[in-house]
Structures are given as structure tokens and as C-alpha cells.
Amino acid sequence: MRVSAVFLSAIAVLVLSGCEQETDGESESVTVPVEAEGATDAAEPSTPLEVGQSTPMAERVATIGLLNKRNNVTKDFELRPGESVEDGPVILTLAACERTAPYEMPQETGAFVQVDVRERGDDEHTRVFSGWLFKENPSLNVVEHPIYDVWVKNCAMAFPGDE
Numbered sequence: 001m002r003v004s005a006v007f008l009s010a011i012a013v014l015v016l017s018g019c020e021q022e023t024d025g026e027s028e029s030v031t032v033p034v035e036a037e038g039a040t041d042a043a044e045p046s047t048p049l050e051v052g053q054s055t056p057m058a059e060r061v062a063t064i065g066l067l068n069k070r071n072n073v074t075k076d077f078e079l080r081p082g083e084s085v086e087d088g089p090v091i092l093t094l095a096a097c098e099r100t101a102p103y104e105m106p107q108e109t110g111a112f113v114q115v116d117v118r119e120r121g122d123d124e125h126t127r128v129f130s131g132w133l134f135k136e137n138p139s140l141n142v143v144e145h146p147i148y149d150v151w152v153k154n155c156a157m158a159f160p161g162d163e
Contacts, residue, residue, distance in 0.1 A: 054101070055157035057081050062097035062111045063153040066090060070147055089118040090148055091125055097155035109135040111152045115143055
């Protein structure tokens with residue numbers, strides 16, 4: 001059964017309601033973890049999966065790419081839902097990630113990401129993007145910023161029968 005975008009958006013709104021985090025300072029790259037009870041490696045769920053189940057949201061890991069178009073520097077960040085990473089003036093926050101089961105077609109991978117950027121001369125970060133990004137169809141929802149580009153590379157999660 002394929003999960004609809006409306007359903008995923010509703011889940012993301014619920015997840016985001018508890019994800020407001022503030023970061024201070026001028027750190028180059030900081031990851032802010034959200035405590036998750038029993039969180040383990042995304043490829044190995046804490047309990048065996050039954051038919052129709054997948055890895056719990058707290059145990060999934062998304063790989064998000066960030067490109068600085070001015071200097072052509074690309075960085076990859078691995079985030080769990082609820083975590084944020086600050087790299088210079090950019091803060092990336094992952095709310096959720098999802099991918100279709102291996103037996104479903106078409107294969108799709110997506111993540112609900114928030115992108116905050118502090119422009120030159122500003123003291124505060126400004127949200128420039130909040131929404132779903134899709135690996136297989138990056139033009140569906142685009143981070144429109146003159147300097148930074150953000151995209152989803154992977155969502156690590158398991159399904160019943162995965163090795």
C-alpha cells in the first residue's frame with residue numbers, strides 16, 4: 001500500500017510541532033540530537049518487523065546534501081528525524097524521512113526538511129524552505145535560494161524481509 005503525500009504531510013506537521021530548536025553561536029558544523037528512547041541503527045530495528053510495518057521514525061536516518069553555489073563545496077549530513085545541523089549560516093532540520101517498500105513501484109525516497117539561512121548583516125536565521133524533498137523527482141519541490149541547494153540522497157530504513 002502506497003502512502004499518499006497528504007498523509008505524509010499530516011505526519012510531518014505533527015512531528016514538526018515538537019521540533020522547534022534554537023542554536024546559538026558561530027559553530028562551523030553542529031548536530032543537535034533529539035533524545036529517542038531505544039534508538040538504534042536504522043538498518044537494525046529494535047524489535048522484529050511484522051508485515052505492514054517499517055522502521056520506526058525515530059530510528060530512520062536521512063542523508064541530506066548541501067551545496068554552496070558560491071564556492072562549489074558540497075557536504076552530506078546524516079540526520080535522524082528531529083535533529084538539526086548547522087553549517088556556517090545554514091541550519092538544516094529533518095522532520096521525517098520515508099521511502100517506499102522494495103516491492104512497491106515506483107521507488108521513491110523523500111524527506112521533510114526545513115532550511116534556515118542567516119543572510120549577511122542579519123542576526124537571525126530566516127526560514128527559506130519547509131517541505132518535502134524527493135530524491136527521484138528533485139524538481140517537484142525545490143529549495144529556492146541563490147546560494148544554497150539542498151537535496152535528499154537517502155532514507156535508511158528497513159522493511160519486513162530486508163536483509
